[in-house]
Amino acid sequence: MALADGYDAGHVSPSACPACAVAPSAERLAELSRPVSARLMLSLPTAHCAACMSTVENGLQAVPGVQSARVNLTLRRVSVDADPEVTAESLIPILAGLGYEAHELDPGLLSATETDKQGRELLMRLGVAGFAMMNVMLLSVAVWSGAGDATRDLFHWISAAIALPTVVFAGQPFFKSAWASLRVGRLGMDVPISLAIILASSISLFETFNSGHHAYFDAAVMLVFFLLAGRYLDHRTRAVARSAAEELAALEVPRAIRVVDGVEETVTISALAVGDTVRVRPGGRMPVDGEVISGMSEVDRSLLTGESLPAVAGPGTMVAAGEINLTGPLMVRVIAAGRDSSLHRMADLVAVAESTKTKYTSLAERAARAYSPLVHLLSFGAFGYWMWATGGDLRYAINISAAVLIITCPCALGLAVPAVVTAASGKLFRKGLLIKDGTALERLAEVDYVVFDKTGTLTLGTPTPTNLDMLPQDALAVAAGLAAGSSHPLAVALTRAVTGQPAPLTDLREVPGYGIEARLNGETVRLGRAEWVGAAPADETATYVLVAGETHAIKFADKLRPGAETAVAAMKAAGLRLMLLSGDASAPVADLATRLGITEFAAGKLPAEKVAQVRALQDQGHKVLMIGDGLNDTAALAQAYVSISPASALDAARTASDIVLLGQDMAPVADALRIAKQSTRRIRENFGLSAAYNVVAVPLALMGLATPLLAALAMSVSSITVSLNALRLR
Template identity: 45%
Template structure:
C-alpha cells in the first residue's frame, strides 16, 4: 500500500481489485466498525518525534468535522482516530495531516516495518561525536594560550570539522524545524536549530575576522549530546515497540479453512465468524473460536502466563495466539482477526503510553509554551545586553546561550519515557494497560476490593469426592453434564474422563439456569443440580464453606452427592500480605453465599468482606468509600462486576474475564497468579516517583541555569553541555524502572520475606 507524499496533489491508489481508490475510500475499507455509526482508523505518522508534534497532529485531526477522538502514540509513530461519516463521506484525515506537514497512511500490519530511525540516529551521532571530540582537542590548545597564526589555524580546522557535523548530524533537527516553520508552527527543534546555526555562524564570522574566540565546540557538542538523548529515547521506545511486535508475530498470516469445496488456505483478514478452520499440531490458533472436533493440548502462556499445557476438546473456547501442541483441531471462528483477544492485547499495549494523565498533560502544556517563551527570553536578553553594552557580539553570544540552555527536551521526556518503561515492565509481569493515565491513578489507591469467583478463585470448580461416588451414578451424571457448558458440568466430565467412565449424551435434556439439569426417560425423571431444586424441597444451608454441592436425584431419591471446590488463585495469600505491607486496605465484594465468602476470607486473613451482593450493591459500596475520600482499586472478572469496575478509581481484571469485564477494566493481567495485582501497584508507585523526580530535575535545571545564562555567566559551550546532560539524566533516571527494584527496596523486601517466613 502506498502513502501520499507531502505536497502531492489528489493522490490516488490502486485498490486490491485493480481499481483506482482514494485515501478516503481506503480509510473506510481499513477502519474498524465500533458500532453506532462510529469507526476507528489507525494512521501511521512516521514523522512525529516530540510532544509538540503529537499536540499538532491531535489538534489538526480533532478540528475535522466528524472526528470525535484523536490520540497520537509517540513510540508507535501511530495515531488512533475515532470518526463518524458526514454526509456519507469519511473525513480527509490524511489530507489534513499533509497540510499540517506530516505524511501519513492508514496503518496495517504489513506496513509496520521496523523504523530506519535508529540507524540514522547512530550515524548522525557518530559523525557529531567524532567532530566534537576533535574540535574539543583543538580548543584545549587555544585555551592553553595559542596565539596568532596558530590560533587562527586551529579555528579554521575546527570550522572544517564542524561543517560535516552541522550539515549531516544537524539535519535531524533542521528538517523537522523547517517542516514546522513552513506550516506556520514551531516545535522543540526550531530553537535548537537556530541556536546551532547562530553559534556556527558567529564562530565562522569570528574566524574570518581573526577573533580570539570561536564556539564551534559548542555547536558540535550540542548536537552530540542532543543526539545521545534522542537515541536513548528511541531505544526505549523501540523496546516497547518490540513487545507489541512480539505479540503481533504470534498471529499467523493465514489459516486452512474447511468448507464445501474442501480445504484451502486463506489470508487471516478473510476469516469471518462461523468459518470452520483446521489447526494442525504445531500451528497457532489464528482467531478466537470454539473447538468443534478433535482433542489436543494447548500452550496458553500468551494468555495466562502459565507454561503447563491445557487440554482442548469439543466445546473448549480458544483464543488467537495459542499454540496447538499435540493433535489437529477443527474450530469455528467466533470473531474476525482484528477483534480477537490477541488483537485486543496489542491495542492495550499500544494504548499504555498514549494516556494523558495529570503529569503528562502538564508536561505537554509546558512543552507547547516553550518555543514562544524561549524565543522571547533570548530576544529580550539580546536587546537588553545590546542596549546596556552596545556590544552586539557579546549580546548575540548570550542570546545563543539562552536559546541552547533553555531547551525543554528534559521536560518533554520527563513523563513519556517513564510511561514507556513502565508499560514494558508491566508487560514483562503479564499486565496489560488499557490507558496510560491508569498508571497514575493506580499509584493513588488506598483500598483494594476483590471479587471472589473468578478473581480470588479461578472460577473452575473440580470434583473433590470422585472416589466416594458410585461409578454408575458418575456415568449417569456425566451423560447429563455432556449437554451443558456450565463449569460444574465441565468438572463432572473431566472427573469421568480421568476415571475412564463413559458418558452417552441423554435425550430430552433440559437446563434450568441457576438450578441444574433435568432429563426424562419414560416415567423416570433425573435431576442434577442444586440440592433444594433436585429434591424438590428446601434444604438448610450446610457448612460447606466455599465448597459447592450438587445432587443427582432419580424421582426424588438421591443417587449421589457431588462436592466441588473452586480452586484458589495461586499467589492469593501472598498478594494480600504484600498489599497490606504497602499500607492498603483489602476487602471482598461477592455475590456468592455468605458461608462461601466467609470461609475464603478467613483462609486469606481478610476481615472486611460482604456477600450476596448485587451489582448495584457493589457500586454503592464503592461510591460510599469514594465519598469518604478513599480511592478504590476494584479487581473483578464477571459480567456482574462491570459496573463496579467502571465506578472504581482504577480497576483490574484477569484475561479470563468476560468481554464486558475486560473492556471496563483499566488493567488486564494475563497470568493465573494474583501476584500481578501487587506487581502493578508497585510498578505504578515507582513510576510516579520517577516522574516526580524527572520533573524536579527538568524544572530545577531551568530555574538554576536560565538566570545564569541571561546574566552572561554561561558560554554557548557550557550551555550545550548542561542542557544535553539534563536530557540524558532524565532518560537514565527513567531507565531505573527497568531494573527489578532499587537496591534498598530489594534489601527491605528480602528482610520482609525472611521475617515472614520466620514467623510462619
C-alpha cells in the same frame, strides 16, 4: 473502532473509546467479510525462549501446505505463509499438540502494527542524529582542545556541513509538533526545543561566517539525538502496548449462525434483524438478545451478571447477548440486535462513566506546563539584559540567549519520563502485566482503595468439587462415569477431580438443561439438577447424583485465582483499603471475602450500582483501583481512577481498563502497585536531577560564561544520569 483510528492519530491510546469495543463497529465487520489472505497470524501468549521458536517453527513447517513460519518473540506471535487451503483453525490443534496455546488473529486488523512506519522513521532519524553527533563531537573536541584560526574555521565549516542537514532531517518531529502547538496557541515542550535547535544552528552558522570562537553545532545535534532517544522509547512502549491490546481485541470474532428455512449460514452480527432465528451451539456465546424457541440448555451468565451458578434455559426463556450456552443447542429468536441489545445499553453506561471521569494530567505534562514559559522568559530576559549592558551588542546578546536556551533545554526532561516508563513497563510485561496507557503507572501509584470483582477475577470462574471425600465410593464412581459424558462446566470439573475408576454405565444420554442419565445394572442413575434427580436443593453451587434410589449432593466452590491470596495480603500490608463488589449471591461472596480477609463486601450488585459505588468512593476523595473482568464491571472499570482486567475478560472490559493481566496468576498485581510507586519516585528524582543541573549551569549561561564545552557536558551528563537512574528500577 477506537483501535483502528488510533494508528492514524498516533497519540490516541487504545483505551480511548471502550464504549466502541462493546459493540463491534461497521468497519471491523466490513474487514471480517473480506476474503482472508493466505498469510496467517497466530498469537502465542506462552512462547518465551529460543527453544519455543524452534519447536513452533519446525512444527508448523512440517504441516503440508505451509511454506514458512516465523515467530516474533517480541510481539509473541507467529506469521505463517501457506497455501489457501491451510486455515488457522487447523494449525491451532497442531500448536496445542506442541504444547503452545494459540489464538487466531485477524490479519486485517493487525497489518497496521506490522508495518510500524512511525517507529522506523523515528529510528532512522535517531541513527542519522547519532552519526552526526559523533562526527561533530570529534571535530569539536579538537576545537576545545585548542585548535586555532584557520583549523578552527575549517572544523566549524565541516561541522556545519554535517550538522545543518542533520538538524533539518532529524529535527522534524519536534518542528512539526511545535508548529502544531503554536497554531492552537499553546507553548508545548517542543516549542523551546525547536527554538533552541534553530537558534543554536543559525547562531553557529553566523559565527562560523565571521570566524567566531564558539559554535554550538555539537550541542544542536546532541540535543536532537537525546530527545529523539526519549521520543523513540516513548513510541516503543506505546506501540508494544497497542499491538498487544489489539491482539486481545482480535481474539473474538463477532459472527452468528442464522437459520433461514432450515438452512444454516454464518453472518456477521450486524446483519441480523429482529425476528431472525439464530442457532447457538453448546459452548457458544449468545450473539443477540432473544427468546429461546426450542432446545433445552443451561446458560452461564457470569460475565454479564457475576452469578456463578448456571441458569436453565428452555423455550420461552429470555437470553441476553454475551451469555454462554452450556449444554444443548438452542434456537433463539432475535428480539434486539445492534443498538437495542443489552450489550449496547452496557456500552452507553460505559460512555457515561468515561465522560464523567476527569482527564489525568501526567507528571511530564505538568512539568512542561511550568517549564516552557520559564525557559522563554529566562532566555528573553538574558537577551534584554545583555543588550542593555553591552549597549546594543546584538551578536553577544543573541549568543547568550541561545546559550541559555541550549542549557535549559529539557534534554534530560525529555528522557526522564520515557526512560522510567519503558523500564517499568518492560519489567511488568515480563511479569505478565501489560500497561496499555502511559499514565497508568503514575495513577496506579496514587491508589488507596482497591475494588475487586469476584467471579472471574478473584476466582477463576471454574468450579471445583469440595465434598468428594464425604461421598460413598460407589456414588462417586457413578458420578464420574456420568460426568464424562457431558461438557457442562460442573461435569468437566468433576471428571477432572475424581481419580478412581468410573462405574461401567450403559445408555448414557444427556438431557439438556437437566443433566445426564444412564443405566447401571438395569437401574437408572442420574447426575444433574436437584428437582430432576429428586433431591432437596442446597443453597450453594451443587450437582446431585442419584444412585440406588439415594441422592447425594456434590458441592462446588469456585477455585481461587492463583496468587489472589498473595496479592490481597500484599495490598493489605501496603495499607490499601479493599472492597469486594459482586453480582453473585451473598453466600459465596461472604464466604470468599472471609477467606481472603476482605472486610468490606457487597453482593447482588447490578452494573449501575457498581459504577455508583465506585463514584461514591471517588467523591469521598479516594483514588480507586478497580479489578474486574465481566461486562457488568466494564462501566465501573471505566469510572475508576485506574483499572486492571485479566486477559480472560471480555473485550469490552479489557478495552476499558488501563492494565491487562496476561497470565492467570494474580500476584503480579501487587508487584505492579509496588513498581508503580517506585517508578513515580524515579520520575520525580529525574526531574530533580535535571533541575539540579540547570541550577548550576543556568546562572553561568546568564552571566555569559557558558562555553560550548560546558553546554555539551551539562547536557550529556544529565541525560546519562537520568537514564541510569531509570534503570535502577527493581
